[in-house]
Amino acid sequence: MANLCIQQCLIVVLVVLGSLTTPSDCFHRDHDHHPKTTAALFTFGDSVFDPGNNNYINTTVDFQANFPPYGESFFKYPSGAFSDGRVIPDFIAQYANLPFLQPYLQIGSQYQLAYGTNFASGGAGALAETFPGFVIDLKKQLWYFNEAEKKLRSNLGNRRAERVVSNAVYLFCIGGNDYSTDSTNSSIFKSSTPEDYVAMVVGNITTVLKEIYKKGGRKFAVMNVPAIGCIPAFRALNVAAGGNGECEEEYVALPKLHNVLLSRELEQLQKQLKGFKYSYFDFFTVLNETIDNPSKFGLKEAKTGCCGGGPYRGDHSCGGKTAIKEYELCDNPQDYLFFDSTHPTQAANEQFAKLMWSGPTKLTGPYNVKSLFQLSY
Numbered sequence: 066m067a068n069l070c071i072q073q074c075l076i077v078v079l080v081v082l083g084s085l086t087t088p089s090d091c092f093h094r095d096h097d098h099h100p101k102t103t104a105a106l107f108t109f110g111d112s113v114f115d116p117g118n119n120n121y122i123n124t125t126v127d128f129q130a131n132f133p134p135y136g137e138s139f140f141k142y143p144s145g146a147f148s149d150g151r152v153i154p155d156f157i158a159q160y161a162n163l164p165f166l167q168p169y170l171q172i173g174s175q176y177q178l179a180y181g182t183n184f185a186s187g188g189a190g191a192l193a194e195t196f197p198g199f200v201i202d203l204k205k206q207l208w209y210f211n212e213a214e215k216k217l218r219s220n221l222g223n224r225r226a227e228r229v230v231s232n233a234v235y236l237f238c239i240g241g242n243d244y245s246t247d248s249t250n251s252s253i254f255k256s257s258t259p260e261d262y263v264a265m266v267v268g269n270i271t272t273v274l275k276e277i278y279k280k281g282g283r284k285f286a287v288m289n290v291p292a293i294g295c296i297p298a299f300r301a302l303n304v305a306a307g308g309n310g311e312c313e314e315e316y317v318a319l320p321k322l323h324n325v326l327l328s329r330e331l332e333q334l335q336k337q338l339k340g341f342k343y344s345y346f347d348f349f350t351v352l353n354e355t356i357d358n359p360s361k362f363g364l365k366e367a368k369t370g371c372c373g374g375g376p377y378r379g380d381h382s383c384g385g386k387t388a389i390k391e392y393e394l395c396d397n398p399q400d401y402l403f404f405d406s407t408h409p410t411q412a413a414n415e416q417f418a419k420l421m422w423s424g425p426t427k428l429t430g431p432y433n434v435k436s437l438f439q440l441s442y
């Protein structure tokens with residue numbers, strides 16, 4: 066408790082440096098309507114959300130970011146997050162007045178977990194076939210959640226634990242890796258139609274949502290899959306194939322299919338499951354608009370990454386630890402959408418988190434994440 070409290074204050078001091086609030090009360094919340102409610106945040110997903118869980122698994126540097134220059138803009142050390150600083154759930158936790166939530170594999174289950182934790186893992190997909198053996202796939206993340214839920218019961222007692230679970234927000238960013246070039250080269254992809262494959266990916270996501278609902282979870286915030294074909298890594302592939310660095314259209318079409326099905330499934334779940342409430346964040350549209358008009362989001366460069374090599378710095382070589390050793394590093398990551406070949410900068414993550422938190426219904430609805438936090442169960 067004390068540790069968490071001190072960490073949160075430090076983070077708050079670092080983050081707001083004399084602006085909005087003074088952290089006089091570590092756990093002060095502006096719960097206008099439900100002063101006794103504590104809404105925790107449990108995060109699931111891939112590298113866009115991973116705060117460093119992959120530091121603790123047996124994987125390769127291809128699935129890790131625990132070396133410089135990762136983390137340089139905020140932590141001043143490579144925390145393991147796939148960015149120059151904080152990831153989206155770090156900002157959401159801050160807006161919700163929660164303490165900074167550590168990777169679950171770092172803290173283990175010894176913490177009381179009453180504020181939530183983060184299970185996300187770089188490279189993870191909804192399918193067990195996505196980078197098997199190198200990542201914590203979604204099903205394993207659910208397994209860790211079940212472990213955490215048991216621990217909550219023994220720490221807080223059943224009644225308080227049940228209130229934590231039912232008031233918590235469950236945040237998801239998963240699916241992008243199921244459409245990576247490795248995944249579309251897999252036998253399971255090749256033996257299905259794109260429609261059937263997408264249905265499997267979305268089916269595995271909805272299975273996990275239902276399992277959490279069965280445990281008492283009610284508030285879900287789910288990001289859709291952006292046009293991964295437009296990230297620097299795919300523009301570089303486009304150049305390698307003789308193009309001019311355009312988006313790779315197959316990897317725009319698959320996310321589109323995914324998103325149609327995902328939004329339909331979420332609507333169904335809300336109809337079928339009493340009390341199920343959700344926020345669907347249209348990351349596809351938000352990323353598209355950021356790429357087309359970066360200045361609208363306070364950014365300058367949305368096609369080339371800050372750190373990496375080759376065209377668009379689309380080689381996965383940031384930090385020089387992977388197969389390719391050469392890389393370039395920009396000195397103004399705050400102006401870039403992408404920090405490396407694949408992952409957003411902290412500056413972009415902050416813009417996305419703001420939109421998820423309190424953006425308009427057409428981008429984050431029917432509830433935005435702020436209104437999910439305010440619901441009381």
Ligand SMILES: *[C@@H]1O[C@H](CO)[C@@H](O)[C@H](O)[C@H]1NC(C)=O
Nearest residue numbers: 121122123124125197198199
């Ligand atoms: C980690 O993986 C490597 C290569 O797959 C293997 O040789 C090693 O025994 C593994 N270590 C652990 C602790 O599982």
Ligand SMILES: *[C@@H]1O[C@H](CO)[C@@H](O)[C@H](O)[C@H]1NC(C)=O
Nearest residue numbers: 245246247248249250251252
């Ligand atoms: C696709 O898979 C085959 C067989 O596993 C492999 O030889 C080939 O290099 C892969 N292609 C790509 C583009 O990853």
Ligand SMILES: *[C@@H]1O[C@H](CO)[C@@H](O)[C@H](O)[C@H]1NC(C)=O
Nearest residue numbers: 192193194264265268269272
């Ligand atoms: C989940 O994915 C597996 C492949 O890993 C597939 O066999 C199964 O049908 C999927 N489940 C759903 C509900 O779509």
Ligand SMILES: *[C@@H]1O[C@H](CO)[C@@H](O)[C@H](O)[C@H]1NC(C)=O
Nearest residue numbers: 292295312352353354356357
């Ligand atoms: C964004 O969407 C518009 C409209 O569909 C399209 O013309 C544009 O090329 C897209 N931009 C990117 C970067 O995909």
